């Protein structure tokens with residue numbers, strides 16, 4: 001039997017299966033709350049000195065005291081970490097502390113051989129979690145005296161000798177009364193989820209970050225944070241382990257605090273600085289907690305069961321309004337099922353949650369009522385603290401990349417690659433200012449963190465220079481810390497938190513090299529595997545999980561408890577305490593909103609992005625069609641074309657029809673087939689290569705036609721050639737997509753003739769039309785065209801006449817029968833007729849260039865099997881055509897993978913009229 005948890009398989013059973021999984025997790029959490037919370041602190045002595053004043057009733061205090069009024073020291077700064085594991089099993093290691101050699105573990109099992117990305121999330125997710133951990137915990141500066149010293153292993157590329165790691169700062173509050181307790185350590189930040197990384201965990205720090213004007217935090221005129229004189233790091237609540245990702249987040253949420261304060265000041269002009277600051281802090285902290293719960297976590301553990309578990313943590317499945325509504329129908333289904341005697345859910349769970357006292361009863365109530373907004377804080381009978389095991393599972397250093405690749409907003413071309421060690425400490429603010437926040441956010445949004453696996457620990461962190469300490473191997477340190485602090489080794493850890501222990505190394509991985517290293521280092525003894533190593537080695541993971549089930553077990557209990565125990569997320573998460581505007585701000589703001597508010601330049605890049613922590617790119621959400629024309633154009637242009645731009649010197653060869661690489665899975669995963677975007681993997685069977693630009697159609701005076709013929713400001717124009725099967729004729733073509741507010745776009749394609757224009761490679765040598773004469777002798781082309789419904793050779797533009805660009809239906813549409821795109825004099829003879837790559841010509845055309853005069857006729861399209869007569873009809877029609885407008889570029893042309901294989905121009909065929 002597998003040692004791994006089985007609930008993930010329940011997702012295969014549909015909605016009820018998912019809910020059964022959710023109930024299983026809820027039951028698991030109940031068990032963990034009952035069996036896996038251990039408090040090591042003595043609060044009484046502290047409480048005697050704490051006076052909870054009137055302010056503290058409705059505000060978070062600087063040091064986290066007075067959250068729990070009956071035990072005011074609970075959760076405050078400089079209180080001990082608790083435990084999730086029975087203290088009997090958490091005595092710090094002594095005799096085994098150095099076995100196996102932590103540096104050997106670092107070299108053999110942790111060192112990154114090649115960067116292994118976690119492709120389901122973006123790099124913002126990595127900096128975010130470090131940002132969160134800095135709110136939650138810090139063990140304080142390490143002890144200078146008596147470091148742990150050990151020999152370098154024989155395989156150390158740095159040679160022989162010894163190395164040392166400083167010990168964790170000991171707990172100075174231990175007294176004889178603590179005898180028998182495991183080693184204790186103090187959390188130097190507040191244990192609460194209270195934004196202490198921004199606001200500090202003591203009054204002096206808080207005073208430094210506040211401006212004392214209108215409740216705001218200190219920000220320079222240009223939106224940057226004030227810097228510390230010597231270190232160059234920003235003045236903020238917590239600034240250790242600093243790098244540019246943290247600079248970005250601290251700046252962003254400092255600005256968010258000030259935006260909240262501004263809103264409050266408008267609404268409550270009579271309130272003083274302290275009142276405004278306290279409210280803004282409450283609101284900003286709750287916003288960060290909500291973003292973490294319903295956005296970051298579902299991105300990093302993207303599984304339908306855990307996604308719902310997280311939503312229920314914040315919203316409660318029986319809540320009302322907004323995103324809660326999405327769950328109502330599902331919950332009703334579950335309730336109906338549970339009421340049945342042959343309940344499907346009960347059967348698969350193997351227990352009856354409706355029977356009083358059964359394991360599931362309380363869990364179900366809990367899952368169904370949610371936590372936030374519940375009536376009283378609930379610490380499950382154990383004073384709230386974060387735990388050593390919680391700290392341990394968040395040692396997620398493999399998330400770090402080696403380099404930050406900086407891109408211009410919208411582009412896929414790396415403009416600068418910066419090794420992350422060059423973005424640390426004082427350099428962070430300089431880089432943020434030089435590269436600009438919007439470009440860095442975009443760059444983080446489209447790149448991936450490392451995956452949480454073995455041999456993926458960034459090497460710069462394995463040789464990390466720390467001021468006043470020297471160079472540190474953080475991988476070896478991480479391994480040692482667990483041993484030092486008494487976090488049990490992997491298998492015991494699993495046993496103690498209700499998971500099955502592994503029975504053989506092969507349970508973890510099938511990889512022969514890794515197995516050999518594991519067995520060598522741990523002397524063939526599975527009980528010796530370090531907690532961190534075992535977690536990174538877990539290859540069986542619940543679907544969608546960026547980490548394994550061992551870490552997840554700690555999350556189940558901690559994620560809920562951080563909310564459940566806190567007065568400001570339960571009893572006092574109310575409009576009275578937060579203000580109505582505050583509750584509204586928390587409930588209706590997402591990370592995307594925060595990014596947009598402070599980086600307007602990211603507007604287009606964030607169009608369609610529903611979770612800021614998942615890779616940004618082209619998203620075509622379900623409501624795409626209802627968007628304004630301008631947004632649809634921006635989305636396809638910025639997130640489609642610009643994002644996959646092909647540099648002018650790397651254009652794919654024209655001759656090959658199948659040379660296109662598919663767009664990366666990043667882009668394709670979420671692209672749903674809609675009329676503007678082709679199905680993933682689509683390749684244009686003809687016109688495979690071209691260039692695309694944004695375009696507008698400017699109508700002349702009062703042309704006779706209706707709908708989009710009266711003007712289209714938001715379009716895409718793609719110019720391409722058909723690969724001539726005979727390999728000699730130049731066959732240009734055009735495709736125009738006109739976006740419509742709230743409705744599908746209209747599309748038309750045009751050619752010169754089916755057989756092209758011979759050896760003339762000037763793209764603008766001839767006019768093009770949506771109707772071309774059939775050519776009996778051009779069998780090759782006809783066969784190809786039939787594949788894309790260009791046969792018959794007539795496309796209609798009737799639908800263009802039926803709708804205006806604002807989406808209004810035209811009551812009496814008037815459409816031309818034939819339209820001609822006539823190259824204007826400024827482009828007609830601008831380019832060479834000799835054989836060359838036409839795309840290079842088009843790439844030189846700039847925004848504002850007028851390409852075509854558009855002519856149209858209403859004369860009936862008559863055909864004849866006699867080519868000479870058909871030709872005469874065509875000439876008559878052309879002669880009757882009048883100019884109805886101009887096509888003008890609203891961007892330069894670019895080549896892109898999206899333009900070549902992503903964008904889809906629907907043809908309105910004769911049969912579709």
Ligand code: HEM
Nearest residue numbers: 126129130133137138139241243391394395396397399477
């Ligand atoms: C450039 C990026 C980073 C640097 C320079 C860095 C540096 C450090 C250092 C120096 C320590 C203390 C080691 C010790 O115990 O002596 C540490 C601890 C830790 N780091 Fe990082 N880190 C980085 C990124 C991250 C990220 C992305 C995470 C993700 C969650 C993370 C989570 C942690 C945790 C949980 C600890 C333990 C804290 C404690 O013991 O209180 N770090 N890091």
